[in-house]
Amino acid sequence: MLDVCLLGTGGMMPLPGRWLTSLLLRYNGKMLMVDCGEGTQIPLKLAGWGFKPIDAIFFTHYHADHIAGLPGLLLTIGNSGKDTPLDLIGPPGLTRVVQSLLVICPALPFDIRATELPLPRGAPSLRGASGGAAGTGANVDGEAEADGERDGGLAPLRDVALFDSMSFQYAPADHNIPCLAYSFHIRRQGAFYPARAKELNIPLKSWSLLQAGKTVELDDGRSVTPDMVLGPERRGIKLSYCTDSRPAPALRRLFKDSALLICEGMYGDDGERENAIGKKHMIFSEAAGLARDAGVGELWLTHYSPALQNPGEHIGAARRVFPNTRAGSDLLTTKLIFPEGEGADTAR
Amino acid sequence: MLDVCLLGTGGMMPLPGRWLTSLLLRYNGKMLMVDCGEGTQIPLKLAGWGFKPIDAIFFTHYHADHIAGLPGLLLTIGNSGKDTPLDLIGPPGLTRVVQSLLVICPALPFDIRATELPLPRGAPSLRGASGGAAGTGANVDGEAEADGERDGGLAPLRDVALFDSMSFQYAPADHNIPCLAYSFHIRRQGAFYPARAKELNIPLKSWSLLQAGKTVELDDGRSVTPDMVLGPERRGIKLSYCTDSRPAPALRRLFKDSALLICEGMYGDDGERENAIGKKHMIFSEAAGLARDAGVGELWLTHYSPALQNPGEHIGAARRVFPNTRAGSDLLTTKLIFPEGEGADTAR
Numbered sequence: 071m072l073d074v075c076l077l078g079t080g081g082m083m084p085l086p087g088r089w090l091t092s093l094l095l096r097y098n099g100k101m102l103m104v105d106c107g108e109g110t111q112i113p114l115k116l117a118g119w120g121f122k123p124i125d126a127i128f129f130t131h132y133h134a135d136h137i138a139g140l141p142g143l144l145l146t147i148g149n150s151g152k153d154t155p156l157d158l159i160g161p162p163g164l165t166r167v168v169q170s171l172l173v174i175c176p177a178l179p180f181d182i183r184a185t186e187l188p189l190p191r192g193a194p195s196l197r198g199a200s201g202g203a204a205g206t207g208a209n210v211d212g213e214a215e216a217d218g219e220r221d222g223g224l225a226p227l228r229d230v231a232l233f234d235s236m237s238f239q240y241a242p243a244d245h246n247i248p249c250l251a252y253s254f255h256i257r258r259q260g261a262f263y264p265a266r267a268k269e270l271n272i273p274l275k276s277w278s279l280l281q282a283g284k285t286v287e288l289d290d291g292r293s294v295t296p297d298m299v300l301g302p303e304r305r306g307i308k309l310s311y312c313t314d315s316r317p318a319p320a321l322r323r324l325f326k327d328s329a330l331l332i333c334e335g336m337y338g339d340d341g342e343r344e345n346a347i348g349k350k351h352m353i354f355s356e357a358a359g360l361a362r363d364a365g366v367g368e369l370w371l372t373h374y375s376p377a378l379q380n381p382g383e384h385i386g387a388a389r390r391v392f393p394n395t396r397a398g399s400d401l402l403t404t405k406l407i408f409p410e411g412e413g414a415d416t417a418r
Numbered sequence: 419m420l421d422v423c424l425l426g427t428g429g430m431m432p433l434p435g436r437w438l439t440s441l442l443l444r445y446n447g448k449m450l451m452v453d454c455g456e457g458t459q460i461p462l463k464l465a466g467w468g469f470k471p472i473d474a475i476f477f478t479h480y481h482a483d484h485i486a487g488l489p490g491l492l493l494t495i496g497n498s499g500k501d502t503p504l505d506l507i508g509p510p511g512l513t514r515v516v517q518s519l520l521v522i523c524p525a526l527p528f529d530i531r532a533t534e535l536p537l538p539r540g541a542p543s544l545r546g547a548s549g550g551a552a553g554t555g556a557n558v559d560g561e562a563e564a565d566g567e568r569d570g571g572l573a574p575l576r577d578v579a580l581f582d583s584m585s586f587q588y589a590p591a592d593h594n595i596p597c598l599a600y601s602f603h604i605r606r607q608g609a610f611y612p613a614r615a616k617e618l619n620i621p622l623k624s625w626s627l628l629q630a631g632k633t634v635e636l637d638d639g640r641s642v643t644p645d646m647v648l649g650p651e652r653r654g655i656k657l658s659y660c661t662d663s664r665p666a667p668a669l670r671r672l673f674k675d676s677a678l679l680i681c682e683g684m685y686g687d688d689g690e691r692e693n694a695i696g697k698k699h700m701i702f703s704e705a706a707g708l709a710r711d712a713g714v715g716e717l718w719l720t721h722y723s724p725a726l727q728n729p730g731e732h733i734g735a736a737r738r739v740f741p742n743t744r745a746g747s748d749l750l751t752t753k754l755i756f757p758e759g760e761g762a763d764t765a766r
Contacts, residue, residue, distance in 0.1 A: 083494050084457060086464050108490040109432060109457040116434050134522040138490045141482050142456040146431050170521035173514065174482040 072097050072256055072307045072406040074330065077113040079381075079398045081314070081336055081351075081373040082135055084109040089400050090135050091373040093311050093332060094119065097256060098234050102126040104252060104311050110139040111146050113401055121150035126232065129160030130313055131249035132167045140168070141175045148178045155181040161248045162186045187250060190225035190242050190320075224320050229255070235306070241324040243315030245350045251312035253324050258408055259283060260301030267299045307406045310366070313373040316347065317356050325364035329406050332398065333357040334373035338384025351375075354384055358391035370398040420445050420604055420655045420754040422678065425461040427729070427746045429662070429684055429699075429721040430483050432457040437748050438483050439721040441659050441680060442467065445604060446582050450474040452600060452659050458487040459494050461749055469498035474580065477508030478661055479597035480515045488516070489523045496526045503529040509596045510534045535598060538573035538590055538668075572668050577603070583654070589672040591663030593698045599660035601672050606756055607631060608649030615647045655754045658714070661721040664695065665704045673712035677754050680746065681705040683719035686732025702732055706739035718746040 073096035078089025090107030094117060101123040103110075114121065124147055129137055140158075147156065158168055164186045172182075227239045235257045243249040262281045272294055276286045286294045310325040313334035325331050336351035346353045352360075354371055361369035369392055374381050381397040388395040396402075421444035426437025438455030442465060449471040451458075462469065472495055477485055495504065506516055512534045520530075575587045583605045591597040610629045620642055624634040634642045658673040661682035673679050684699035694701045700708075702719055709717035717740055722729050729745040736743040744750075 082497075083490060084460050086460055108487060109460065112432050112434055112457065132522060134489045134493055138486070138522055139456060142431060142486045145482055149431075167521055170518040173518035174480060174486055 071408075072254075072309065073119075074309065074404050074406060075117050075119070076332060076370060076372060076398050076400070076402045077103075077110055077117065078107070078400050079372045079374055079402075080107075080135075080376065081334070082376055084135075085376055087400075088374070088376075089113045090139070091313055091334070092139075095254060095309070096123070097236055099123060100125045100233055102128065102232070102254075104128040105130055105136040105313070106139040106143050107135045108138040111143045114143070116401060117403070121147045122152045124152070124156065125154075126157040126159060128238075128252055129158070129164065130243065130251065130311075131161060131245060131247055132163055133247070133314070136313075137167065137171070141171045144172075144178055144182075145175050148175075148180065152180050155183050157183050157185060159185045159187065161189060161250050163248070187240055189248055189250075224323060227324065235259075239324060241320040242318075243312060243321065244318040245314045245316075249314060251310065251315060251321055251324055253308055253310040253328060256307040256408075258304045258306040259296070260303055263299055263301060270294065270298065272299070305409050307408060309406060310364075312360075314351055316350055317352060317360050321360055322363045325360060325366055328364065328366040329409075330368050330370065330404070331361050331364065331366040332370045332372055333360060335371035335381070335388065336373055336375050336378075338374075338378055338381055338387060340387055354381075354388040354395075355391050358388040358395050361392040361395065367394065369395040370402065371395065372398040419756075420602075420657065421467075422657065422752050422754060423465050423467070424680060424718060424720060424746050424748070424750045425451075425458055425465065426455070426748050427720045427722055427750075428455075428483075428724065429682070430724050432483075433724055435748075436722070436724075437461045438487070439661055439682070440487075443602060443657070444471070445584055447471060448473045448581055450476065450580070450602075452476040453478055453484040453661070454487040454491055455483045456486040459491045462491070464749060465751070469495045470500045472500070472504065473502075474505040474507060476586075476600055477506070477512065478591065478599065478659075479509060479593060479595055480511055481595070481662070484661075485515065485519070489519045492520075492526055492530075493523050496523075496528065500528050503531050506530055506532045507535065508533075509537060509598050511596070535588055537596055537598075572671060575672065583607075587672060589668040590666075591660060591669065592666040593662045593664075597662060599658065599663060599669055599672055601656055601658040601676060604655040604756075606652045606654040607644070608651055611647055611649060618642065618646065620647070653757050655756060657754060658712075660708075662699055664698055665700060665708050669708055670711045673708060673714055676712065676714040677757075678716050678718065678752070679709050679712065679714040680718045680720055681708060682721035683729070683736065684721055684723050684726075686722075686726055686729055686735060688735055702729075702736040702743075703739050706736040706743050709740040709743065715742065717743040718750065719743065720746040 075094040077092040077094050080088040080090045084090050089109055092106055092110045093104040095102050096119055102125060106127055158164060165184045168184050229237045229239055231237050237255050239253050240250045243251045267277055279286050280296050280299050283296050308328045310328040310331045312321055334352055335354040335357045337346050337353045340353060340355055342353050357371055385397045423442040425440040425442050428436040428438045432438050437457055440454055440458045441452040443450050444467055450473060454475055506512060513532045516532050577585045577587055579585050585603050587601050588598045591599045615625055627634050628644050628647050631644050656676045658676040658679045660669055682700055683702040683705045685694050685701045688701060688703055690701050705719055706717060733745045
């Protein structure tokens with residue numbers, strides 16, 4: 071089960087009554103965030119999930135409305151008693167930006183591991199970005215991306231392990247500076263078949279080890295691997311997140327089959343399309359088009375222009391394209407469960 | 419008349435329902451602020467005085483809860499259409515801190531003039547602070563401070579011109595990093611004496627020039643100076659602001675005869691005194707003692723600990739020491755007028 075909380079829904083600047091867009095996820099007691107604009111620690115406190123369990127903060131890009139809240143949040147996380155490393159993950163330039171912002175929080179009680187994700191070939195480069203990653207928080211290497219542009223000119227998507235059975239993928243967004251969209255994936259192994267285990271005379275005490283993916287050496291000398299008693303990998307939980315961007319083929323592929331897509335809709339009215347093109351953002355119906363083309367389960371809109379006072383007024387423009395669209399609101403929260411249910415880990 | 423708005427009253431971190439401590443002043447259509455923590459632009463918007471008229475931002479010190487809101491505010495000021503220079507003023511280290519924070523707002527449509535105020539001799543120095551000021555926003559020179567420690571070991575207070583008849587003074591606070599307290603002063607010239615002007619046969623058309631402090635050359639060849647028709651300088655408006663600090667003699671002198679003192683009270687209960695000493699903050703009754711000793715008109719408490727949920731509960735501890743104390747609250751606003759009234763510029 072993946073807990074999801076959309077902390078804020080604003081773009082550009084925090085407003086009275088609208089926090090800046092940020093996402094909070096919780097899985098197996100660990101938490102990660104995407105983006106941290108000015109004030110994000112306030113809805114984080116309101117969400118009530120605590121600060122100490124935050125293990126990773128992803129950044130789509132380094133415009134102030136997506137990262138200016140980092141120094142304050144780091145201090146608040148420090149006050150929460152956290153003393154284990156915090157991973158910061160984002161496009162190239164992260165190390166330089168984080169090192170600069172740390173000028174106002176020089177002493178933190180935990181380590182920061184900054185991981186710069188290499189941009190796929192052809193994506194815009196960041197002027198003055200530092201080259202190397204400051205740490206090895208996520209298992210990413212720069213070379214893997216350079217091996218070609220397959221899949222209609224798109225670089226291959228790679229799965230980066232996070233923790234437990236959670237991983238992420240990313241793709242370049244189409245914004246005026248380097249920007250990434252993310253999808254988070256909780257993998258789910260195949261169901262356990264007790265009948266097969268009995269056929270193979272595997273003692274009961276070894277079943278849980280096999281279910282946990284471990285190979286078991288039996289007393290009679292046989293070696294039993296998980297695939298001998300598990301069915302094929304089942305569909306897991308996938309959530310995708312995108313802001314700031316124009317629609318793009320790479321996004322459609324990244325979002326494919328997500329249970330939930332959280333996507334920017336800077337402007338509500340279709341008449342704002344030219345404005346959105348100029349500013350490298352999307353109108354509601356464009357986000358809905360991405361949701362439809364990617365076959366996602368549900369779409370939440372976010373990252374509204376400060377001029378868009380009542381996003382709900384324009385939801386019809388999105389729903390005509392993709393009916394299961396919701397105008398995201400601050401602290402909108404849900405739980406995503408495995409498609410076959412949380413409890414069905416044993417096949418009968 | 420000086421418009422005063424206490425934008426927030428929190429210390430350490432912004433909370434749901436409590437913005438970080440920051441002060442907004444408006445005089446003659448120009449605005450200045452003191453401190454800008456994370457989220458301060460939100461109560462600024464709520465105050466409704468606009469962003470474009472902000473001409474100067476003072477900083478007491480560079481802990482994140484006093485400056486982390488700067489990048490976002492600079493961008494919002496930029497969006498307001500401001501294209502005239504913005505003065506940033508604070509203790510040594512300002513240039514380095516501001517240059518670091520500008521990494522997330524590299525392109526602003528106005529110039530920034532950073533002025534580092536030299537610390538009086540004996541004040542703690544900032545590790546790694548850059549030496550020079552980046553601009554000459556306020557008329558401050560480093561040498562003037564070095565000419566001795568008079569007045570019971572205290573460096574002399576100097577008046578630094580701001581605009582119109584407004585100026586400021588500053589003194590070192592007693593905190594764990596270099597920190598300044600400020601007083602803002604609107605000077606008021608003496609009343610104009612029509613009877614003297616008539617005695618001197620000064621034509622009516624020259625009266626307003628003399629009232630404005632200008633010397634007038636009359637048609638008959640005489641030169642008339644303002645002091646010939648104006649009384650002695652009258653008491654103006656003085657407001658003082660202090661956070662974060664322990665009580666100190668230099669503060670008592672800086673605050674002297676302020677109409678309003680806005681002063682930190684991190685903890686309400688007298689039992690927290692040892693805690694306050696350790697963390698270089700004040701309890702309510704210590705702030706009240708400063709107010710009493712400095713002979714101020716009114717005291718507003720601010721910069722409450724996040725653990726202090728209801729500051730009003732402890733107001734009695736302060737009022738026993740200084741009765742005219744108020745527990746500051748977010749967006750608490752007042753107007754300070756000249757002691758003799760705003761309209762009495764002409765003596766009869």
